[in-house]
Amino acid sequence: MHRFLRLSILLVSLFAASSYAADATQAVKMTEDSLGPLVEQPIEFPHFRHAGDVNKEHPEKGGMQINCMYCHTFARRSAVAGIPPLQKCIGCHQSIESVRETPRIKKLFEYWEGSKDGKIAAKSPIPWKKVHDLPDFVRFNHERHIKRFVFQQNRPVQEACGYCHGDVKTMTVARRSKTLSMGFCVDCHKKDHLVSAEGGTAIGNQAYWYGFKKPVVNASMPLTAKGPNDCWQCHK
Amino acid sequence: MIDSSFDRRDFLKVLGWGGAAVALSGCGNTSVEDGKETVVSYVEATDFMIPSIGVYYNSTCAQCDAGCSINGRVREGRVLKLEGNPASAINRGKLCGLGQAGVQHHYNPDRVREPLLRNGEKGETITWEKAYALIAEKLQGVSGEEIAFLTGAMSGHTKVLLENYLASFGCKNHFAYEAIAPxxxxxxxxxxxxxxxxxxxxxxxxxxxxxxxxxxxxxxxxxxxxxxxxxxxxxxxxxxxxxxxxxxxxxxxxxxxxxxxxxxxxxxxxxxxxxxxxxxxxxxxxxxxxxxxxxxxxxxxxxxxxxxxxxxxxxxxxxxxxxxxxxxxxxxxxxxxxxxxxxxxxxxxxxxxxxxxxGAASVPFPQMAPILGNTAALASVSDALDAGKYKVMFSCGVNPVFSAPTAMKFKEHFAKVGFKVAFAHYLDETALQADLVLPLDSALEDWGTSVPEYMAGDDAQINIQQPLMERLHANTRGFGDILLALLKQRNPESYKNYPDYYAYLRGAVLQNKNALGGEGADDDEFWNASLSNGILKLAGPVAGLSGGVSAGGLSLPNAPVADAQYPLHLIPSVNANLRDGRNANQPWLQESPDPLTTIVWDSWVEIHPKKAAELGIVEGDIVEVAGKNGSIKAQAYLFPGIHPDAISVPLGRGHDAMGRYAKGFGVNPFHILDAIFDKETGELAMHETRVKVSKTGQRVIVVKDEGAAGGKQMGKKIAVRTSTDKVDLSKEV
Missing domain, CATH: 3.40.228.10 (Dimethylsulfoxide Reductase, domain 2)
Structure with a gap:
């Protein structure tokens, strides 16, 4: 008798504790349009100016069509895309005199040279806030996706990155525009993707499909494959 | 709690339901930190620095004095994992559990982070400039004989610098003390x-x-x-x-x-x-x-x-x-x-x-050869301290207040020194007695070289220690850097070309490039290759062994007679993890079970089941082990692998300082050892102490990994149940 009493008390308290824990951590509020939160960054970085399309009429308003991977250089080499080193920003901006005195660039150089009030030491990293985050139990590998879509299939970089990151080239500070939930990932992994494209890298008779089933080769149909569908691919 | 009717199956059931409850209610992205967490980028990155990709550096393990070479994985500027360096003849790519725990020495939350000057019972934070000035001031007008430097086993360029520093005073009082060396x-x-x-x-x-x-x-x-x-x-x-x-x-x-x-x-x-x-x-x-x-x-x-x-x-x-x-x-x-x-x-x-x-190979630079010592050295220091010979004393890498027997009265004698400087990673028992504590870089942040005492390979080797990552704390310093700064006080001309210890080390190695196998090589190339290897190998002379067979002067005493008052021998045992206790503040070592008893986080008294039955002791009884020089209380563990006339207490635990993971766990048998010394060498006779054991009446449940011998084992009779007093290991082959 006592045993069951004790069991049920333990069960109830565990349930209560876990619900409480879940409540406490859901502090990030979604905005009305179900985008990610508006994140205030130390410097309002204009993605549109760097990666946006060229505006022929008003070149000062348009972008420079810089490849995403010019700055986010780790994306094709590593599981994480990484934030570019400060050195990279300075590398270009020390020779772009025209914007040197604008407020954002002045702020940028404070992190490199140190601020006058001494609050920022020279060569300190910019404390960017994370915009795209996944739960700790999900492992997403940038390298695999970039290799698959950009290098094997020759898709445009902005398209490949945009699958998950949205149209960053129109944003100033990046904002999460996809839900990045498990359903979002699975939706895409369920689709038949082309495994070769014009100009795509030859990939031999292996490793271009990720499931356990080899795709059926039918000369009249384009060769397609699905993304991996195993739990352990992401939940390692 | 253990006696309750709440058995393992029920517990697992509850755990299962509990887990399901967590999963159901926690379906939101509970660990997502969009817009909250800061993501820190590199300021300047070299090509090989890629987030989430590890880089490996070779260095030398400092957890004990064997001198194994280590290979550390560094990711995003943090050292994560240590393994053995295959190039070393000593460990050939392997590393023991003690070595693996080296990261916990580095990341230990109880490290000393600022120079501390004694102000009454408290330590006051001071700057390094002030600390150096204070040392110079205290050494003013003190003769070489009035200075002593106590270290652990020491070798390599650090030893050379230290000897040079002491020589600048004409001081010959460098003592090396290892608590449990052979x-x-x-x-x-x-x-x-x-x-x-x-x-x-x-x-x-x-x-x-x-x-x-x-x-x-x-x-x-x-x-x-x-x-x-x-x-x-x-x-x-x-x-x-x-x-x-x-x-x-x-x-x-x-x-x-x-x-x-x-x-x-x-x-x-x-x-x-x-x-x-x-x-x-x-x-x-x-x-x-x-x-x-x-x-x-x-x-x-x-x-x-x-x-x-x-x-x-x-x-x-x-x-x-x-x-x-x-x-x-x-x-x-x-x-x-x-x-x-x-x-x-x-x-x-x-x-x-x-x-x-x-014969073993040896390094052809005698000034770099290890200086070794044992308790005989400590005893002579202690006697000299008692006589008031030293006005200024330095200690580095040793903790004699913890590891010297109370009967030696080291702590009291140490207190007689006018100015005591401790180079320390943690506020251990000895550092707490000091007047000035200088915080050291961890072994994974510091530069150095060392020559292992036991040369395992055909070639002699000099081990290189190099930082695996940047300093965790801004105000710690390497021992070599401190010595160099002190030497510059004495002798600014000779050392003006060396801005730091790294420069000195590089200069010293390149100066002997030819002897170190780098003949004709470019300086930078040779230095980088050496760092990359982590080891300098050199064909040293192999000392031949003298072959004479002689029993000259051998005279063994008869078997010891029984002592009526203290009938049992106390064997202070050395555990593979904790050894002399210098690493007791690394929780991995505290919680990895002792290989023989599987006990964790506490001390125990090993006692033969027959003797225990005689004294009415069962496992978990808190017993008092009393000798001529004090007593300790710990849980009893019945162990057939011990002589019935002996008991054993492991060394290493029982700190009353050294941070949260060491302080207050277990007892320290060092303190109750009798001050009996080997007649020839003067080393402390660690096994000579006689004790008696008595029950205190308290009993605890011994926290250990092993189950009962021949116990339930999931209902399968895997092992036959034998009561421990029936086991006679000496008969088993």
Whole structure:
């Protein structure tokens, strides 16, 4: 008798504790349009100016069509895309005199040279806030996706990155525009993707499909494959 | 709680439901930190620095003095994991658990982070400039004889700098103190073979007879010996090596032995001489020396049966070459030197010298060779302190207030010094007594070189220590850097070209480039290659061993007589993880179970089941172990692998300082050791203490990994249940 009493008390308290824990951590509020939160960054970085399309009429308003991977250089080499080193920003901006005195660039150089009030030491990293985050139990590998879509299939970089990151080239500070939930990932992994494209890298008779089933080769149909569908691919 | 009706199955059920509850209610992205967490980028990155991709650096392990080379994985500027460096002849790519825990030394939350100056009972944070100025001021007008420097075993360029610093005062008082080093065996080896530390070829022996040398656990260079042991077990010419361990308390090596012989504590030498006599292979003065040690007498003195002696002699005759080792259990007595000499004599009589005991390579720079020392050095420091000889004393890498027996009164004598400086990673017992504490870089942040005492390879090697990552705390300094700064106070002209210790080290290595195998190489290339290897190898001279067989001056006392008041021998055992206690604040080591008892986070008293039954003690009883110099209280653990007239308490625990993971866990048997010294070498006779054991009436549940022998085991009878008092390990082969 006592045993069951004790069991049920333990069960109830565990349930209560876990619900409480879940409540406490859901502090990030979604905005009305179900985008990610508006994140205030130390410097309002204009993605549109760097990666946006060229505006022929008003070149000062348009972008420079810089490849995403010019700055986010780790994306094709590593599981994480990484934030570019400060050195990279300075590398270009020390020779772009025209914007040197604008407020954002002045702020940028404070992190490199140190601020006058001494609050920022020279060569300190910019404390960017994370915009795209996944739960700790999900492992997403940038390298695999970039290799698959950009290098094997020759898709445009902005398209490949945009699958998950949205149209960053129109944003100033990046904002999460996809839900990045498990359903979002699975939706895409369920689709038949082309495994070769014009100009795509030859990939031999292996490793271009990720499931356990080899795709059926039918000369009249384009060769397609699905993304991996195993739990352990992401939940390692 | 343990007695409650709430059994394991119910608990698992609840856990399962609980887990489901968490999963159901926690379906939101509970660990997502969009817009909250800061993501820090590199300021300047080199090409090989890619987030989430590890980079590997070679360095040297500083957890013990064996000098294994390590290979550390560094990711995003943080060292994450240590493994062995395959290029080292000592550990050849492997690393022990103690070495693995090195990251916990580095990331330890209780590290000293600022220079501290004593202000009453408290330490006041001061700047390094002030600390250096203070040292200079205190050394003003103090003569060389009034300064002492106490360190652990030390070698390499740090030792060179330290000697130079002391020489600038004309000071010769550099003492090296290692709490549990084989000091007596070194001296006995020097006599028998001409060198303190020869190379032991365990892998070439067909029989290893070890007198208490725990070479798989903690003795001299355990990672190296463990690998040799693997080869030894696979066998020379297909013949599997046989290991016989003779000791009074089972060690890890004893647990692996084919035959484990329990001897009356302190009679190891008698058994060795008895074996020489029974072998009948000796002649001349050796034969004369051992003729009194007939089997009947030896058996009576040591407690080893005649039958076992006969078996052992037959094994020694049929298995050549063999190897006989003298370990800490044999040397820890007032006649320890004699024990070790008798054991070495057995090696000589068996003709093992030159086969399994051979000369070791040495580094041709004597100024870099390790300075070693043991408790004899500490005793002389303690006496000199008592006489008030020193006005300023430095200590680095040692903790004598913890590891010296209370009977030596080190703490009281230390207090007599006018100005005490401790170089420390943590506020340990000794640092707490100091007037000035200087915080050191961790072993994974510092530069250095070291020369291992036990040279395992055919070539001599100098180990390089290099930082695996940036300093965690801005105000710690490397020991070499501090020494250089102090030397600049004394001698600014000679050291003005070296802005830091790194520059000095690089200069010193490149100066001897030719001798270090870099003849004709470009400076930068050679230096970078050396750092990348982590080791400098050099063909050093191999000292030959002297071959004479002589029993000169050997005189063993008779077997010890029983002490009515203190009937039991106290064996302070050395555990492979905690050793002398300098790493006790690394929680991995505290919680990894002792290999033999599986006890964690606490001390225990090993007692033979027969003796326990006699005293009415059961497992978990809190017993008081009282000797002439104090007492300790700890939980009893019934252990058949110990002589019934002995009890054993592990060393390393029982700190009353050194941070949250060390302070207050277990008891410290160092403190109750009697101040009895080996008659020849003056080293502390660690096993000489006699104690009595009494129950206090309290009882606890021993926290350990093992289940009851032959217990439930999921309903399957895997092991047969044998009560521990029926087990006689000495009969098992």
């Amino acid at each position: 000091g007596v065996v070194r001296a006995a080896n020097k006599k028998a073979y001409g060198v303190a530390m020869p190379r032991y070829n365990i892998n070439k022996a067909k029989l290893v007879l070890s007198f208490g040398a725990d070479f798989l656990g903690n003795w001299v260079s355990p990672v190296h010996f463990s690998q040799q042991y693997g080869q030894f077990r696979k066998g020379v010419n297909g013949q599997r090596g046989v290991l016989v361990q003779v000791e009074s308390k089972m060690t890890l090596t004893g647990a692996n032995a084919d035959r484990w012989l329990v001897v009356r504590p302190g009679t190891e030498g008698i058994l060795a001489l008895g074996l020489i006599n029974a072998l009948g292979a000796a002649s001349g003065d050796v034969a004369a020396e051992v003729k009194d040690y007939d089997k009947a007498r030896v058996s009576k003195d040591t407690g080893v049966s005649v039958e076992q002696i006969d078996k052992l002699v037959a094994l020694l005759k049929s298995h050549t070459p063999s190897l006989v080792l003298a370990g800490s259990a044999a040397e820890g007595y007032a006649h320890g030197s004699q024990n070790a000499a008798a054991i070495n004599l057995l090696n000589q009589v068996l003709g093992n010298v030159g086969k399994t005991v051979v």
